[in-house]
Amino acid sequence: MQGSRILLIIGGGIAAYKTLTLIRDLKREGARVVPVLTRAAEEFVTPLSVAALAGEEVHRDLFDLTREAEMGHIQLSRDADLLVVAPATADLMAKMAGGHADDLASTLLMATDKPVLIAPAMNVRMWTHKATQRNLATLRSDGILIAGPDEGDMACGEFGPGRMVEPDALLDAIRSGLGPARPAPLRLGPDVAAKPMQGRHVIVTSGPTREPIDPVRYISNHSSGAQGAAIAAALRDLGARVSFITGPAQVSPPEGVEVIAVQTAEEMRAAVEAALPADAAVMAAAVADWKVANAADRKMKKNGSGMPVLEFAENPDILAWVSGLAQDRPALVIGFAAETHDVVANATAKRARKGCDWIVANDVSPESGTFGGAENTVTLISADGAEDWPRMGKDAVARRLAARIAEAL
Incomplete structure (x- = not known):
């Protein structure tokens, strides 16, 4: 300042x-x-x-x-x-x-x-x-x-x-x-100033995933994708090349980024793998933990024979997979923890379990208004401990996080 x-x-x-x-x-x-x-x-x-x-x-x-x-x-x-x-x-x-x-x-x-x-x-x-x-x-x-x-x-x-x-x-x-303190301009050409993320590649995942039950029904969650889209825009504004991998979100993706649209967790994992290598990965998507193992290939009908039985299987853990890569692991891997109770404790445990560098924890209980809302209250958890941020608009959260990423890199 x-x-x-x-x-x-x-x-x-x-x-x-x-x-x-x-x-x-x-x-x-x-x-x-x-x-x-x-x-x-x-x-x-x-x-x-x-x-x-x-x-x-x-x-x-x-x-x-x-x-x-x-x-x-x-x-x-x-x-x-x-x-x-x-x-x-x-x-x-x-x-x-x-x-x-x-x-x-x-x-x-x-x-x-x-x-x-x-x-x-x-x-x-x-x-x-x-x-x-x-x-x-x-x-x-x-x-x-x-x-x-x-x-x-x-x-x-x-x-x-x-x-x-x-x-x-x-x-x-x-x-x-x-925003972040800007470095002195580099003479890259007429009127071109260097930005702190210039030359960096960042993967950002965003939005929910949809796991099909049959061709017309699916399992998903309330994530709007607003926070992930804001983060992608903030990193773009700092000069980063952004691969924006998004599920079926309610908000439009930002301009000036590479948009890869996916539906399921498996599709998202494949898209992340294809986008590597990267300097940082911000895994802001609300990925479904489970999928329907016995999804039907045609619409299920009520036929009087009782309720259908859905069998579940675990989806790929994209955050843990990226964090554990032996090759092409980004220098900075950031996960998100959407919690409804014991937010900091659960997110701290998640960071240790997943092996990522930072976790951005937020309260998504119904009374918080985070899912689908314009504001967020987050805690940044790293090896140095937990840092509470004040409640602010999702765009402001994104700019602050982008500045921290630029500083870390």
């Missing part, structure tokens, strides 16, 4: 007080923080306190004659490495989703070409309102990064989702939003 420039837009909510701690933490890590206050924010934190902590002038007015003669709002929005909106109120989110630009904050957000991270904060009923959820979906589809919100006690006395994430969690999200 050293030398990064953060444009911090502080919205009008009681959670604005948390930004004072955030500013101090960002400064401690070597970032430059340029603060912007909305009119409503000044009801909760003072321009003087924000300016003192940031060591920067506080920007408040769109119609500043001197600055706007020089197109100041354009310069502010373009000079930043990352725009952070905290707290992102329901009103600010609505302005962003609708493309409004009627004050300095909303104009900056419209004028920027840089990544934007928001930390929503509002009353639980405002958060769950259909309009807010529509706006949230729009912002996600526009590529806005989202941290939180948390669930807990509200200043208004209610309880539920809507609390702004704590400063340490938001700091983690900012680190992820900034």
Whole structure:
């Protein structure tokens, strides 16, 4: 984060007080923080306190004659490495989703070409309102990064989702939003800059597998493939050549990667073998553990003779197989552990059992909303122990993981 420039837009909510701690933490890590206050924010934190902590002038007015003669709002929005909106109120989110630009904050957000991270904060009923959820979906589809919100006690006395994430969690999200430290450009040709994964080949598996019962029925799971697709896109953006091996997912594969579509676990294993060698393998697919050994070659019919008996057999363990390769083993093999209970304990045991380098553990219990949802809460487990990551969008998880892979390689 050293030398990064953060444009911090502080919205009008009681959670604005948390930004004072955030500013101090960002400064401690070597970032430059340029603060912007909305009119409503000044009801909760003072321009003087924000300016003192940031060591920067506080920007408040769109119609500043001197600055706007020089197109100041354009310069502010373009000079930043990352725009952070905290707290992102329901009103600010609505302005962003609708493309409004009627004050300095909303104009900056419209004028920027840089990544934007928001930390929503509002009353639980405002958060769950259909309009807010529509706006949230729009912002996600526009590529806005989202941290939180948390669930807990509200200043208004209610309880539920809507609390702004704590400063340490938001700091983690900012680190992820900034991405990995980039090396100095190499002169590879006109206007071509080296990326940290340039020249690397990564295999990413994603989505569910489908194991046939008969030609029209199958066994599968609820994996949407969203996290795997996001990881493939993040590695592509860092310059990697990505072989993206995907089961029948709900999300479309990212552009700019080699897509290999499969159905069954056996097909996925064969595709992984064909894609080797690779520098890293990210096994994010939710592979079925079992297949139907006596799958019918024609549709099963109810004929009054009772229920059919399905015999099961184990599917190939792709993660253990890749981890145990004597030749062509990737330097870094990463597995995923989708657990419904004892997440860290089960994932730690899985890493030892499979022989992989890292395990990304996540809670996929129904109440977590991970399967089919836009956010994820993961723990990265390695030989160094377990590292909890804050809840964040799957795109942010992917960028953070891709940065760690680049660093490791």
